[in-house]
Amino acid sequence: MILFQSFSTFFRTRISSLKLVLALIIILVYSCSKISTTLPKASADNGGLFLPDDFEALVVVDSIGKARHLVVNDNGDIYVKLTYNRAMNGSGGTVALRDINKDGRADSIVYFGDYKDVGSSAVGVTIHNGYLYTSTVNQVLRNKLSPGKLVPDSKTEVILTDLDPNVAKNWHTTKPLAFDKKGFMYVPFGSPSDAGQDMTKYGPTGIPGGKGLDPSPERINHAGIWRFDANKTGQTQKDGYKFATGIRSVVGMAWNNADDHLYAVMNGIDNFRTIYPDLYTAWQAAVLPSEPLLKVTEGSDFGWPYAYYDQLQKKNVLQPGYGGDGKIIGRAAHFDVPAIGFPGHWAPMDVLFYQGDQFPERYKSGAFVAFHGSTDRSPYPQAGYIICFVPFENGKPNGKMEVFADGFTGVDTVVNTSDAVYRPMGLSTGPDGSLYISESNKGKIWRVMYKGDKHRFGQAQLAKMELRKERSYIKTPDVVKDNLQRGDRLAGSILYTTYCANCHQSNGKGDDSRFPPLAGSDWVTGDKTRLINAILNGLEGEIKVNGQTWQGLMPAHSNILDDHAIASISTYLRQSFGNKASAVSTLEVSKIRSKTKP
Structure with missing residues (x-):
């Protein structure tokens, strides 16, 4: 009897202890979901950024040079591709950053790279299978990363070379990379002209009212995305497989692990008013054509230069150089439709599908897009210059766009592109789930962190960002009120x-x-x-x-x-x-x- 009572008391004590431990675990889990004590302190005023409630930003580094894309390694080291490193005669166009004292800011800043950039539109830096991949205008390079070492000391391997003799003259030839799960690498080859006119006679922008070449010779080796063996060195374009076509210019791509598909953001036709002055008003040329997010599948064709997507009409229409007038559909009906169409000339530079655990769960169903901002919307305000988030529902964009990060312009109205203090460029996720943003004017990098309750995040936290859509560089401009061409x-x-x-x-x-x-x-x-x-x-x-x-x-x-x-x-x-x-x-x-x- 005494033995039974002792055992019963012991059992009840163990049960109470287990309940206590379980309660402590629940409290700990809830506390961790509410706020992470490991995240560093944010910069004053979030480094100038406006973010949804409970998000904060820290300036990691400032003024490292004209930064393009960036990538964050599993240990927190950051690698940034510069447009061009003038201080090193064009070489050393990659920057490595390391936080030594763990305050979130870069203490070690090292420029490296045994390559030279040709042209000024080089983008592309990513990490895949332990290799650091770097893109120039005409090459894709890689270096094996060594554990503990900030700068790779391995031999540089040339994965791909673009043999086009005019590659440096093509503003749209950028080579961001994406990798699938089957060992393939995807590379875009941008088309040099605006609207498919004869460049040998009229140059890349063509002539007013000029017709496009039909069939377009640019679609043979340009205006598309090619697939290559990710592990093979010494490749040229002929070693690749044309995966998709009808895509004028791509600066940002990403593989979406959620649906196992490639996505790209496309820069659309410029100079509508200049090329087709009889068909497009200054307002139409400012807001059209759409610069879309594309879900790129094998064999897809998005129609350039024969067609373009009109986000106002929500459909493909025939391009004027091929008989269109802004309304005629014609053969445009046979081309693929984008996942979502953003306004014209916002210049999408990067796309990212968030896979971290720090942000609220909703951000795992959608895409972040960085907009560099327009240059040719005059006489209307220049537009873009933000980071947006596109929510997905049932595996597709729900047609809405949220302003996620704003404040880069530093001014209320961007009359000239140079008015914008910063121009968003690259996106990357850190090992702790923070979002990193680079900009190209000065080379500033922000780290965006979430420090709220992930389970209570909703429309209330997004409300103030919705109001920012009324900014002159985000809203659809009023035809009369927003026309900046005033009398002198x-x-x-x-x-x-x-x-x-x-x-x-x-x-x-x-x-x-x-x-x-x-x-x-x-x-x-x-x-x-x-x-x-x-x-x-x-x-x-x-x-x-x-x-x-x-x-x-x-x-x-x-x-x-x-x-x-x-x-x-x-x-x-x-x-x-x-x-x-x-x-x-x-x-x-x-x-x-x-x-x-x-």
Whole structure:
């Protein structure tokens, strides 16, 4: 009996101990999911970035040179591909970074690489099966990494050489890499022209209204993605297999382990307004064509140069050089449709499928995309310059785009590309699940970390990022309000002296008899349409200015002044002689002229 009681007491004690241990494990797991004590302290103000709630950013390094893509090794070492290392006569275009004191910042910075870059669009650095792969414009190289060593000391192997004699002149020839699970390496070969016109006669941008070559000779050795043996050295393009075609220019690719497929982000046709001025307005040329995320399968064809994807209509349409007008579909219906279409000219540079355990689970179902930002959206604000996240549902993008990281531009409106302080470029995941971002202006690298409760992350934490979609470099621009081509006040003052001062006087006060004052005039600072129409088409009869009646005759100027000249005079009048009113855009004048043409 005593023995039984002792055993029973012992058993109950062990059960209580197990319950206590289990409770401690649950508390520990919950605490770990809520906040990681191993993550370093973030930079003040997140290094200038705006992120969803509970995300923080640390500046790992700054000003290492014009950084392109980057990759983080399993031990936390970072490797960055530079555009070009001028300090080393073009060689040493890779940078290795190591955090020695474990504060999250790079303490050891070493430039290396026994290769020389030709051209300025070199991208591509990744780690696969213990090798560091580096891409130049015309080669894919690799070095075996040694445990514990920051800089590889192994012999450089040449995996692939692009033998195209004009490779350095092709702006779109970048060679980012992706690897599948079967031992294959995927490499894009970008097409040198914008829209498939005859480059031997007209150059890469073609001529206004020019037709595209049909069939396009560029689709033979360009405008596609080739598959190669990942372990074979000394390959050229002829050793590869054309995996997909109709893809103009790819700077970022990734293999998605979730669905075991290749994905790429494509840069679309530039210069729509220049090449097809009779078909596309400045606004259409600013927002089109889409620069999409492609799910690339064997044999897929995305239509370049015969077609392009229109994200506004959500369909492929025929390219004007092949008979299109922005609406005709024609043979465009036979080409593959992108996974999702981003706005035109945002310049997607990298795509990443998150596989870490630090971020909330939702980020494992979707893709991060880095946008370098546009250069040819004028007269509208330049756009892009963000990191976005595209959620996937049932293995496909749900059609929505979330702003994940913003603040790179440093300004509210990017009028010229050089206005942007930073331009996002590369993406990589660290061994602890942090997301690393590189930018190409100065060579700054951020480490984005999540320090919240992974189980409670949702729309509330994303709300403030949704508001950032109203930024001028993210939203779809308003046709009139966002047109930056305003009248030039200096030009307006010269034109005013030439065409207006004889009647309205150089001080804008009129002659107190036949010609009303412009200074302090509600007629000038009020309705823009009324003022523009008067300068364009003239004015005759009775009008009231500041409560006084005037009777006179003003001649039309539509036949001697273009839209920008009239916008400049109007802007000068509304912002001179003590007047303080908004400027007049060329587009506003164009609209009124088109409505009043005889």
